[in-house]
Amino acid sequence: MADDDLEARPPRVLPQVPRWQSLRNSLKLAADPIGALGAIHARYGDTARLYIGGVQPSVLTRDPGLVQHVLQKNHRNYAKSAFTRGFSRYIGHGLLTNDGPDWLRQRRLVQPGFHRQRVAGLAGLMQEIVADALGPLARQAAQNGGAVAVPAHALMTRLTFRIIARSVFSTSFAEAELDRLARLLTEIQAFFVGTIRQPYLNWWRRLRGRFRYHDALTAELRALLGRYIAQRQAASAAPGAPAPPPDDLLQMLLDARYEDSGEPMAPARVLDEALILLVAGHETSANALTWLLYLLARHPAEARAIQAETAAVLGPRAPTFADLPRLGRALYAVQETMRLYPPAWMVDRVALADDDYEGLRIPKGTLFSLYLYGLHHDPRHWDEPAEFRPARFAPDAPRPLAPFAYAPFGGGPRLCVGLQFALTEMQLVAVELLRKFEVEWPAGQPPVAGQPLITLRPRGDFDVRLRLR
Ligand code: HEM
DSSP, rough: HHHHHHHHHEEEEEEBHHHHHHHHHHHHHHHHHHHHHHHHHHOOEEEEEEETTTTTEEEOOOOHHHHHHHIIIIIGEEOOHHHHHHHHHHOOOTTTTTTTTHHHHHHHGGGGSSSHHHHHHHHHHHHHHOOOHHHHHHHHHHHTTEEEEEEHHHHHHHHHHHHHHHHHHHTOSSSHHHHHHHHHHHHHHHHHHHHHOOOGGHHHHHHHHHHHHHHHHHHHHHHHHHHHHHHHHHHHHHHHOOOOOOOOOOOHHHBBTTTOOBBBBOOOHHHHHHHHHHHHHHHHHHHHHHHHHHHHHHHHHHHHHHHHOOOOHHSSOOOOGGGGGGGGHHHHHHHHHHSSSSOOOOOEESSSSOEEEETTEOOTOOOEEEEHHHTTTTTTTTTSTOOOOOOGGTTTSSSSSSGGGTTTTGGGGOOTTTHHHHHHHHHHHHHHHHEEEEOOOOOTTOOOEESSSSSSEESSSOOOEEOOO
């Protein structure tokens, strides 16, 4: 298009959800965000202005082109929002909460720790932890007529926390300390979400000392991790250190050197980045795996297809990292699960300067709510989007035409740094679980709804029955 055509084109005006309606919607939004946002898109189209909680102006979009513009094409103009920055009070200034040149410097340092080869090195550890979790369940099932009912979210939360904690910190924490760490993280996050969702209660929280209490929990969390990091540093610096340090993600952070100065990270930064890995790498994978269990229990034919492929490729042996490319069915099931239930269901950004997207004027300060769940459920990109069909992700299946119609790990330079780690972990769990068990849906248990908090988790836990094969 010629420049004067562009100039002649009138600016696009976005539909505005009226403030009174946003206010009325804010209760609906708190109770059922996915239903409420779906209704807004149905009425106002792919992109609309609304007031979050009736007060905060925001642009909600499920337009893949606009999502790509914000996350990738003009990413330099978009920073994390105040919501995310507020989280750093509790989880520090690591990759997830950082921005600008400092983020880039840190990202360059941390990213090599997640390359394929490093993840391959962690796959054995992942498998040990999966075996430790499934072994006792197999024994219980054997004593119980061949099957055991387990709460899916609790199982996956414990499993993924152990995987990420041991990948970062090896075997250094005792079981009781790991449980304490997990409890601290859960409590702190739940509190933070509350302060964002119901900000009008913050005066009450302050009055009751809830902020002080959670600041103290944060201090305890940092002290716990800090003590361990200092011990590790002291051990590797000691003359004639007895054994090589463990090959874990913490060691990667300690050994990394800035390109420009050749210096290592300051200890407080190592702590920030290690803590971010625990936070970012835990709940997301736990929720994806919980939904995977849910879907496999409700679609036994898909579980059988994974079992058949696994038997054909592996015979009776356990998978190694090198086998994973030949175990595609498990991977497609994981990918399709994250389409239906993207753990990061909404990503936010704020415009640093005025911008333009296809005639849409974006003033400095615009807050974007990039609605990944909406993208993944749009019938223009996905045939029968509510159906669980892992074969959509087979290499010969048609792909959606819009590049950002599927973005469970985000996109652009801030694409999830743990993508390869997470896919490996989830594929291994799926294969190992289905090698040992049939996954059954207990008769009479109602279907499970999603509860979108920071991540999309199930509303309450649910059981699956694991039957020994
Ligand atoms: C199913 C699992 C996971 C999902 C769905 C997921 C999703 C995402 C998404 C959508 C982002 C981008 C957020 C944004 O742009 O604002 C992100 C960033 C990030 N993720 Fe993940 N993630 C997963 C697992 C992991 C794991 C296992 C780790 C670590 C081991 C991890 C570490 C991170 C970090 C550090 C960032 C920030 C990257 C940056 O901004 O440079 N994630 N993740």
